[in-house]
Amino acid sequence: MRRTRWFVWLVVVVAMVGAACGEADDPTTATGGDDNEAGSTTAAPTFDAGTTMARIQQKGEITVGVKYDQPGFGQQDPATGEVEGFDVEIAKLIAVAILGGDVDSVEDKIEFVESVSKNREPFIQDGRVDIVVATYTINDTRKQVIDFAGPYFVAKQDIMVRKDDTSIKAVDDLNGKKVCTAKGSTSEKNIRAKAPRADVLLFDGYDECKEALVDERVVAVSTDNTILAGYVDRSPDELKLVDNPFSDEPYGIGLKKGDEAFRDFLNDRLEEIFEGGQWGDAFESTLGQLGLETPDTPTLDRYGAAGGATTSTTGTGGTGGAGGSGSTSTTGASSTSSSTG
Template sequence: MKLRKVTAVSATVFALALTATACGGDKNDDGGSSGGSKKITIGIKFDQPGLGQKTPNGYSGFDVDIATYVAKKLGYDENQIEWKESKSADRETMLQRGDVEFIAATYSITPQREEKVDFAGPYLLAHQDVLVRADDDSIKSPEDLNSKNLCSVTGSTSAQNVKNDLAPKANLQKYPTYSACLNGLQNGAIDALTTDDSILAGYASQSQFKGKFKLAGFKMTNENYGIGVKKGSDLKAKINEALEAMVADGSWQKAVDANFGPANYKNEPAPKVGDVKS
């Protein structure tokens, strides 16, 4: 009789444990789940050194640091983050489908994009600039790019903007990747590489390129990087609070120095939430 009673009690305890485990997987208000299965999915770039890069040792870059800090403020540890590659052409669709909770991927805030998604931030004010060889003093203004070999990646509008508006006689060179442009810049096949200064600084900060390139500092456009969320999501306000806290406690500047410092990147001060520069 005693054996039967113990068995019955054990069965009851086991059943209660199963119930508790099942309840632990319920979704919470931020799109994750409570208990041990709590996760948040965040979109980043996988191929931009200094900003968002997938490496054999994990993920690194300024956008990764921003997203990790925000996730922590939302209640997620780093090991509860699922990183998902967010290519430029896919970002709005990924948010609309709910593939990710938010995206931090050199995502410039524009009126056209704001029709489809909401943005928290901005968290960085970048500018279109050019990268030149460290020993090249011949390019001191955008006009000096006339008759120079100017590189950008295939499909980018950055080089075309320079040719149309600032240096109509520049020789456009389109390469498949920024790394290919950097190799061309290093061996003299091209004279300058153009895109956002933050992206240029990230590439130039790689160990194999340290000391070989410099940013010209032309600030040809304003690029307000924001964190994209699904239209109408209450995450926008929560992320804005997290970004303000990151600036206030010094973590924002620490992330800038760690990811862009080797390229002598002259960053703008941290932008105020909601202040989008035209």
């Protein structure tokens, strides 16, 4: 049922895009189309056969693992079932570059799959998802089993305490105290490294940590400032951020290990949205709403053999400029399509 709907949408969108260009049989010509400069609609580019991008394009949808419980990054709206957040926006911007369309319409061609921390690697390895965009900190252990594009964001690990707490001003102050963080987070390792005498309590998620903090079972919760900001934003009378970050957490896009062409494509696309302004827009509409200031764009880490070399597959469609409205072009497309139809 869902598949059928997507397929219908796919046909409609392809038809519209094609019709808008007046060249339904060759969508790639859209790269130079006028509407592309006016709005954010992109035509689907052509990729070399055998690449992951070509495969995704062929199946007409991209499967993306995101968090469903991470405010600001990937959080499911219980009313609509829609997932929202910065990670989701990044996923859409990636999808547009492969499947064409604009960030609104492309949503129908993305299958979001909830990825909790512990199933991220198997999801990628088994091909259950094409990419994981889920507050996924790049580290060497993980790089042994999967690869990362990015980082597309660098979070800073900080400490959250109860509003009335004045005893904790830096990570050192956590020594001898009970601190909460989530299982398997790099936050745990950082605390153990920087406050070795802290008593670290580990839960499945940060909701439990926040509860334990409010219940005075622990004196502090420590993890990425972006995550903590969400909690402080919702309970400003109870909680506060220490605001003394002690480590960098580069978030990357997880993909299958050894898929260099795909990784380069993702990195190139990230570079585009960094420079094109879409990255900043995405931040403002999501994390910015939690009171976080838009930071500088991060520096990509094109590690390994592939290095920074670009390949022919990076010939994506033109990037949409900031500003122009997608709806204008869509309207134009549908009117054209109705006139041809």
